[in-house]
Structures are given as structure tokens and as C-alpha cells.
Amino acid sequence: MNSTDFIVIRNDLQQSKVIETQLPDAAALPADALLVKVTRFALTANNITYAVIGEELKYWQLFPAPDGYGNIPVWGFGEVIASKHPNVAVGETLFGYFPMATHLVIEASDVTKRGLRDAAAHRQGVSPVYNAYARVSGDPTYAGRQGDYRALLLPLFMLSFLVDDFLAENDFYGARSVILSSASSKTAFGLAHLLHKRPGIRVIGLTSKGNVDFVKSLGCYDEVITYDRVAAMPSAQPVAYVDMAGNSALRETLHQHFGAQMVYSGRVGLTHRASEPDEPTLPGAKPVWFFAPDQIRKRAKEWGPGGVDQRFGAAWAELAPLLPEWLEVIERRGPSAVREAYLDTLQGRVPPQQGLILSLAE
Template structure:
């Protein structure tokens, strides 16, 4: 049996191709292993960040590919088509981290009513969330369009949730104006939605002229400013910058404009992928990467079993109903559709109000 895999050149993300890889058949699966058919997955700019940081943050090791190539991890759904684990039946639906492929073999471990873990040796040494699969058969929140929202936005909104929690825990570093670059991105407007609910915090979205109308329509930004106008922002009060864009030139302009009033500068994403490796020392707070697994581990310890899930679930329940107003889902099947969506996402050609749900199965 064979899987169809979509892979990219690790040193040139513009280069991509489809290959076939050999899979064990149902009879030769190892004990406790599952053969899973990847039924649908989301593709967003966040997946491009996984590729850009693939070596640094070990994303490439999760789903091995031929030498010089990588399989970009995506969030989506799979159906168990063969099972050698006594507690997991064929036909079960799993939600989690998959390769851009038609199939995946999972070495099931830590199986519970709610989920399981892939214990494959090459998948260890990364944040546990990347190896966890939820068992979602029959769950309304993971069915149909609700399931599409989960695949497209749940992982991004978890990042939004953790950044919001981190900032609130630190009293926003004394700032009451929060500047969010790449304001049209899904992680940014998820964070803006949460910050907007907090008392006394002004949320300012930084975006391109072409995305201004969309960002304004979201209703979760108090002010929307185009990148060419960021130095018009007042500097008479402390500000914090959450950088989703990863644009060195923008970061430098903001720091030099705000000076010591820049109380926090967090680097979250790389939607623009134009960071310089030799950035100068800037006035104000030193730019620092926000690493979500650190915050989730901290809160899991402090909040106890189920604490993170309960708080995140409450936040998601307030966010998900807005998505039908904000986003349109575009579906695509087959290798040509996946390649087109990938190249459009890589090259910034996807409108901010669009989300891709894809399948490599024809």
C-alpha cells in the first residue's frame, strides 16, 4: 500500500513535489499501530512558519521525507482504516497533527477515552501537543464546518490564548496600548479578540493598505494603522508590540519611534519572513521570542489537570461563533489543488478572509 505525500525542498520552499511512499498493509502493522487515512487538513501561514523554522524547532523530524526535503506538518483529521490496538476501532476519527499526505502510521500509546499519543521514536523530543491526537468520532464541535474551524484556527487560537494569558499575567508590562502587526492574520485577530475583552487595553492593528478594510470589519481592533503610518502613533504612553510579521525593518521603526516607551516586544510569527540575521540593538524592551510550550507547561502545572483545556474551551466558545462572519472556507482536493494552495500561501496570495481545507485524495 502506498501514501501520496506532498514535500518541499528545505532550502528552497518554492520547490515542491508529490511522491509516493510505501506503507505496511493491515496484516503487517506492528502491535498497537494504526493506519490512518488523512481525510482533510488546514493550510495557513502558520504552516509556512513551521517550514521556515523546521530545522530550528524540529518540525522536519515529525514526518520524515527524502534527503533535502521536508513534509510540512498540518492540523487536520484522519480516519483509522486499520488498527492493531485493542482499544481503537477501525473507522474512528482522530484530530491532530498530520503530514501533508494521504496516510500516516501512528504507534498508539497512552490511549484514553479522549485521545492517544504517537510514540514513534522520530517524533519524540518536541512539545507533547504535536504528538497528541483527540478521538473525536461523533463530536459535534469537530464535525462539518465546525471541524473546519477547529483545523484552521484551534492551534492558532491556542497561541493567541497563551499570548493573551502571558501578557495579562505580566500586567501587559505596564502598557495599555497593544500593537499587533500582521493584524489580518488569524493568530493576530484571535489575540485581538481576547485583548478587546480586557478592561483598559487599547488594541491597535498594524496592516497593509490592501487588508485595512478586512481588519476594520473584524470589530476587535480599536484602531487600524497602515505600516506606512506607524510613526504617526502617539508616544506619550507605554506601548507593547506583538510581532506576527517578523519584519525587521518594521520592528526597528517602531522601536526607534517609541524608544523607552516600548515596554514589551514579543516575536510570535514570520508571516513576512523578512527578518535580518544581524539586527541592531534597539531602544526600548529587547525583542524576545514567545515560546508557547513554555507557557502551556507553566499553566498546566499551576492550573492542574484539565485547567488549560477548561479555560481554553471557554475562550474558544466565545470566539468560534464569529468565524462564520469573518472567514470563508475554500476546499481543494488532489495534488494540484494542494500545490496551488501551498504556493499561494507561501507567496502571500491568500486573502485574509479565506481559509484552505485540503485533501491529497483525489
């Protein structure tokens, strides 16, 4: 049996190809290994970020590819089609981090009723969340369209949840206005949804002219401003900036405009892919990367076993009913459709109200 893999050139993300690799047959699988058929996965701008910083954060090592190439990690679903683990049955559905491929071999470890971990040696240099798989067979919240929403938004909303928690824990550094760039992005509007419920916090979304109507329709931004109007914002009060865009020129404009009133400047995303390697020292708070695993570890210790999952689950339960109004799920199948969807995502051509659910199988 062969696996079909969609791979890209690491230092030229425009270039991609589809390759076939031979999989072990079921009898030849090592002890405790699973052969999983990747049934569907989500593709968002966040996956492009994984590729852009793949070297730095070791995303490329998760799913090995030929020299110079990389397989971009995606969130999605797989079906166990062969199992050498006594406690994992053929036919089970797993949710987690997969390659853009039709199959994956998982070295199952730490198997519980709720999940398992891939113990493959090449996957151990990253945050544990990337090696964890939820066992979701028969769970209606992971089935059908609800499952699609989870693949599209669950990892992003966890980031939104942690940024919201971090800012609130620090009393927003004295700011009562929070500015989000790339306001139409899924991580941004998830964060805006959470911030909007915080008393006394004003949520300002920055977006392109073409996305203004969509961002306003979400109902979780108090004000929506186009990028060409950011220097017209009142600058007398302290603001916190959460940068989803990764746009150096925009960041400099905002810092110069607000000066010392820029009390927090957190870098979260790279949707614009317009960051300069050497940025000047800016007035106001020093821009810093928000590192989600640090906040998870801190809260896991403070909130105790299950504390993060419980609070995040409650937040997701409030968001989920809104998603059918906010997102149209677009399904595409086959290598050529995946390539087209990838290039559209890379070039920012996917409308913000669309969520792509893909499969390499025809």
C-alpha cells in the same frame, strides 16, 4: 497501498513535488500501530512558519522525507482504516498533527477515551502537543464546518490565548496599548478578540493597505494603521508590541519611534518572512521570542489538572460563533490543487478572509 506525499525542498520552499511511498498492509502493521487515512487538513501562514523554522524546532523530523526534502506538518483529521491496537477501532476519527499526505502510520500509545499519542521514536524531540491526537468520532464540535474551523484556528487560537494570558499576568508591562503586526492573520485577530475584552486595553492593528477593510470589519481592533503610517502614531505612552509579521525593518522602525516607551516586544510569528539574522540593538524592551510551551507548563502547574483545557475551551466557545462571519472556508482536493494552495500561501496571496481546507486525495 501507497501514500501520496507533498514535499518541499527544505532550503528552497518554492520547490515542491509529489511522491508515492509504499505503506505496510494491515496485516504487516506492528503491534499497537494504526494506519490512518488523512481526510482533510488546514493550510495557513502558520504552516509556512513551521517550514521556515523546521530545522531549529525539529518540525522536519516529525514526518520523514527523502534527503533535502521536508513534509510540512498540518492540523487536520484522519480516519483509522487499519488498527493493531485493541482499544482503537477501524473507522474512528482522529484530530491532530498530520503530514501533507494521504496516509500516516501512528504507533498508538497512552490511549484513553479522549485521545492517544504517537510514540514513534523520530517524533519524541518536540513538544508533546504535536504528538497528541484527539478521538473525536461523533463529536459535533469537530464535525463538518465546525471541524474545519478547528483545524484552521484551534492551534493558532491556543497561541493567541497564551499570549493574552501572559500579557495580562504581567499587567501588560505597564502598557495600556497593545500593537499587533500582521493584524489580518488568524493568530493576530484571535489575540485581538481576547485583548479587546480586557478593560482599559487599546488594541492597535498594523496591516497592509489591501487588508484594512477586512481588519476593520472584525470589530476587535480599536485602531487599524497601515505599515507606511506607523511612525505617525503618538509615542508618549508605553506600548506593548506583539510581532506576528517577523519583519526586522518594521520592528526597528517601531522601536526607534517609541524608544523607552516600548515596554514589551514579543516575537510570535513570521508571516512576512523578512527577518534579518543579525539585528542591531534597539531602544526599548529587548525583542524576545514568546515560547508557548513555557506558558502552558507554568499554567498547567498553577491551574491544576484540566485547568488550561477548561479556560481555553471557554475562550474558544466565545470565539466560535464569530467565525462564520470572519472566515470563508475554501476546500480544494488533489495534488495539483494542494500545490497551488501551498504556493499561494507561501507568497501571501490568500485573502485573509479565506481559510484553506485541503486533501491530497482526488
